[in-house]
Amino acid sequence: MLTDTMIKEIPQLKVHGRTTACRAPLTLFWTAGGFECNVTGSELWVELEVTFSMYEPWLSYTVNGSWVGRQMLQKGRYWLPLFRGMSPQSVKNVRIFKDLQAMSDDGSSYIHVHALRHDGQFFPVADKPVKIEFIGDSITSGEGLFGARKEQDWIPMFFSAVKSYAHQTAEKLDAEYRVFSQSGWGVHNAWDNNTRGALPGYYKEICSLMPGDENERLGGNQPHDFAGWQPDFVVVSLGTNDAASFDQPAWTDERTGERHKMHREPDGTYRQEDISKFQRAVKAFLALIRTCNPKARIVWCYGMLGLDLQLWLCEAVLAYARETGDDRVSYLQLPDTTAESVGSRAHPGELCHQKAAQVLAGYLSKFL
Amino acid sequence: MLTDTMIKEIPQLKVHGRTTACRAPLTLFWTAGGFECNVTGSELWVELEVTFSMYEPWLSYTVNGSWVGRQMLQKGRYWLPLFRGMSPQSVKNVRIFKDLQAMSDDGSSYIHVHALRHDGQFFPVADKPVKIEFIGDSITSGEGLFGARKEQDWIPMFFSAVKSYAHQTAEKLDAEYRVFSQSGWGVHNAWDNNTRGALPGYYKEICSLMPGDENERLGGNQPHDFAGWQPDFVVVSLGTNDAASFDQPAWTDERTGERHKMHREPDGTYRQEDISKFQRAVKAFLALIRTCNPKARIVWCYGMLGLDLQLWLCEAVLAYARETGDDRVSYLQLPDTTAESVGSRAHPGELCHQKAAQVLAGYLSKFL
């Protein structure tokens, strides 16, 4: 009764998130990467192949838009049950989410989707009227959305795609969305002054921040096909780690011996020269995003973990707009984390992400 | 590095929910049945043995009180990972919940817990200051707390222990709790007039509503050891299905040929004779609960799916109190399901359960 069908043989299936053209298997790289299908039948299973060295991926899924399951994934290739015993005739919408970001610290952490086991038929998944790309750091990776407030371990269990402001904003606007994010990273450097932890440098490839041969083999380092999915909005939430780096020791590039550090002046203010580096990075990234997404409105968001660099960020956004004549770029402050809305790892919790989604969805809807 | 330890060899582990004395394996019968442990180490797995014919059990678990995972369980005996990569020194509190009620329609649907795999040490789990037993129907079984509003399939996926008013009330009061509930059942008969679907008849055994040899073998039909866990409160939420049965066709006992039905009069009112049966059942159950729980305050709750039998219920509760002189029994109305708070299967949703928990916890706290 149950049939196994390879993913590549299900053209009705809709893939979410940046990935390669390969469907045998389909590789999930990013937070909220996954697929969606409309299927009849009483039962559905998915065949996964999961690899990792240090950081295991987690998976969430929805049935008819309602979140029903979330689990840590074990290594290996195996079948996972998604639903059982449902009315065979009705069409069920099922969507799979990678609940973990692309883990740049673990070059073998991937989910691959091989096949579906089912007793029904597949139907097309309609495109949504709005498309949004979210670019960000740990906040956009949903870090801190699971786990008790006291938790401090940096582990996959505490990341979430589905609870994050990105997913919730998309739900409110009935939008498709993709996430391009990395915890600890920034627009000019990472929280620890590591200049390789700057997201713009990886924007043009599918997922080039994943290190190693496996990513090369999987095609993560290949150019991303921007033409294939042009967003209406690009939401950038970067700057929090750039701000943090002013208070961290210098980072030394082990390969070259070069050191890098963002400095404060003796009176505590940011050193103008370093601020200028940050601002140049903001402007350059905006230009890059514009090149790749000619028609999108770009919204730079900031504030869920403090406002430290806000004025310099705004100055850079405005300078970019003025210098280029690009008038489809703007800035939006998102609600700060409070004692009431904090999650685990001192990150914004579910309440903070909910508030952020309300603010952001309200703002974006003005342009629709 | 990882060690497998049998459950029976972990005296520090705390078992939740009615079950037998057997720990090799520990069998989970009821909604929210499970265990809780305090453990050091970086990693934890649980070895389950899952059986079912029609209705697969689901499992949820919390780490340090925060809900992190929920999944459909497959048949067989296997290891399930619970956490990885945590700080080895710190003590983690982990708690497992059976997310599905005892399934009286599937005599082979059980979760058995054999062992834990870990690299730490176990520490005792302190008793909580308050104990509550919840007795009820589908509402108390958390039916409708998962799934889209349009869902109508009666499947395990849509049941929840953790989102229900029972769990939330216990959390608010820092209480231990147990659930004794069955979807569709009542105090005198089930929604379809089936007189075997009356919960009081099963109250004195561990879990005698599960049919068949397997339950006999597992000990579910053995007398329950009330002395071993005396609750401060017994909360009874029954009556909704008794009310429904007045509008359902008669039920015929296939074994005896006898028919049973609760009737309305031609003018639509409840037939007094049948109402009296219901009221006698209420009074008898109160007396039974009192016998088994001499010191508990008993609160009969009603109203999350309408108030149809409220006045007769109150009359019966008062009659019981007056006839027996028992002054530790009372009645509490819980918030009705609204268009805003409804879940799947036309049952109370998460918002309705949250409101109910607020009302109930506020009420119970007056007696603490």
Place this chain on the structure above:
Amino acid sequence: MLTDTMIKEIPQLKVHGRTTACRAPLTLFWTAGGFECNVTGSELWVELEVTFSMYEPWLSYTVNGSWVGRQMLQKGRYWLPLFRGMSPQSVKNVRIFKDLQAMSDDGSSYIHVHALRHDGQFFPVADKPVKIEFIGDSITSGEGLFGARKEQDWIPMFFSAVKSYAHQTAEKLDAEYRVFSQSGWGVHNAWDNNTRGALPGYYKEICSLMPGDENERLGGNQPHDFAGWQPDFVVVSLGTNDAASFDQPAWTDERTGERHKMHREPDGTYRQEDISKFQRAVKAFLALIRTCNPKARIVWCYGMLGLDLQLWLCEAVLAYARETGDDRVSYLQLPDTTAESVGSRAHPGELCHQKAAQVLAGYLSKFL
């Protein structure tokens, strides 16, 4: 430009609340008594005549349904401004509310409305589709809805018509409403065992609980014209003071020397004989309400200040229904006052009344 028009010469004006047929002046007796008019012009004043000995009336008013003013009224006859400078052409809806209950302790406390000063024209006020009568005690009189939590003075300033659950329920259902209530009173006796403080004895007259010659002169002791305003719902919120009287000393009738007291048994339970008196009063009042309002659904509400008499109340309501065959009577529990929702004088505050209005409006809407 401004014209003074006597109330009796404005047939388009709609009077709210039980009152006499007199319109020269219109006398406001009860909480939320007042009038409503639709008027053009830029300016509006009202001519009041206010009398009192001890307890001064307060006045609230709305413009286009939005509450804009509230003030203590001074003695005398004078003009009060209601709006100025509005667009002359538009029709403004203005409604006046007596913010104070009929004060049975002050036989001279009244508001009389003589005239309106205006520069526009009056237009009819449409009837609302639903009518509700609220009968109750201090809760229904809105006691405690103004003032700081620490306030304990029993003064008019702390009463409110507009914030109360009665007004809010009516707003949610787009209903007309009237209030018949008295702080401290009950269905069988007042909080202090005074048997004259039982509301049913005054139900058939317009406002016969106001003592003295002035009330006689004003016509408050005349029979109420029930036929003129037949409610769809009668909501009775009594019992809280009856419950309190069990813990108060006896009351002695100064006129007859008779004493009255509701007793508890030595074990703390209510004395059955006294409970029976309470229950007979409940049944008799239901019968009286039914006689006066043949087509109304009667809902007895209870619980905003505890549930002490709930079971006996329900038993009496059911007994009434059974004995009379009246199937349009029911019981509804309202949300209890909590530390978060309490107002002044240890009474339910605005939040508690809001929750009560949600529950009650939701319940009543099922019958519409």
Place this chain on the structure above:
Amino acid sequence: MLTDTMIKEIPQLKVHGRTTACRAPLTLFWTAGGFECNVTGSELWVELEVTFSMYEPWLSYTVNGSWVGRQMLQKGRYWLPLFRGMSPQSVKNVRIFKDLQAMSDDGSSYIHVHALRHDGQFFPVADKPVKIEFIGDSITSGEGLFGARKEQDWIPMFFSAVKSYAHQTAEKLDAEYRVFSQSGWGVHNAWDNNTRGALPGYYKEICSLMPGDENERLGGNQPHDFAGWQPDFVVVSLGTNDAASFDQPAWTDERTGERHKMHREPDGTYRQEDISKFQRAVKAFLALIRTCNPKARIVWCYGMLGLDLQLWLCEAVLAYARETGDDRVSYLQLPDTTAESVGSRAHPGELCHQKAAQVLAGYLSKFL
């Protein structure tokens, strides 16, 4: 029993809001201007003298911090009752608020306070630990906080001191506050391009935006004594009307014949030359505020009615900080008005002001 005491003879009385040194009478100029007293006795009246030509002032007052009354004031000198019948021994805190902004369109609109009538004694009002000055436009004047959503008349009835974000922020921080605001005005020009409608030009006097001889006589044009009340925070909420002026026709100065207008370029963007004027005004105002308030943290807020000028505002704030080395100035975005939170006159309503107060109080508290 009741005594009349002139305000000037009550040294314990605390005056709120910018005003002159005159206490015979005390003149209230600005929104939330008023006084506060701690007084025993059973009764309290205030003697007001009210003048106006077009726009009548409104008055609100609190008793023990709870808002109990609000009314339109009539012309003339008269006594207004504030409380009656309270426990004589207890100390009551009473505070009077001018609910209307200084009305620059009506040079005779004032409230003067002459005396208090009472039967108790006055006690000192303690200073609050934090002081805040709010500078703004209609939003800070609380326009739109009363009245139905459909209202469009620009009249005093729809302004509120007590519901505004300024009052609520002060309450949350237990702060004293003053309001310096004018509806329709901006930092560089008013909504209609009128350059006289720029608040900075009036900042150094007590209330010099009120026109005419009466203001001169009252001392409103006298220099303000900044030393007498140094705020911890100056919150500036200006820019909304500056933004609006880009889409309004030119304004012609009737006295000089000069015209002024802020322009958009043919492509819809703001003309750089005009934006520069706005930015210079922002910087100059910051410098002026700093001069007058050497130790205050200055927070420029924006966003309750859109974000049009945000980037230019931020650029100017940053430029000011950089050029002067002033590091106690920052920018905060406040919640935008939504369909759910809008009030009358298309202005932010109570819900929007509540959210703004949460965000602002949370932000300011970080500096305490």
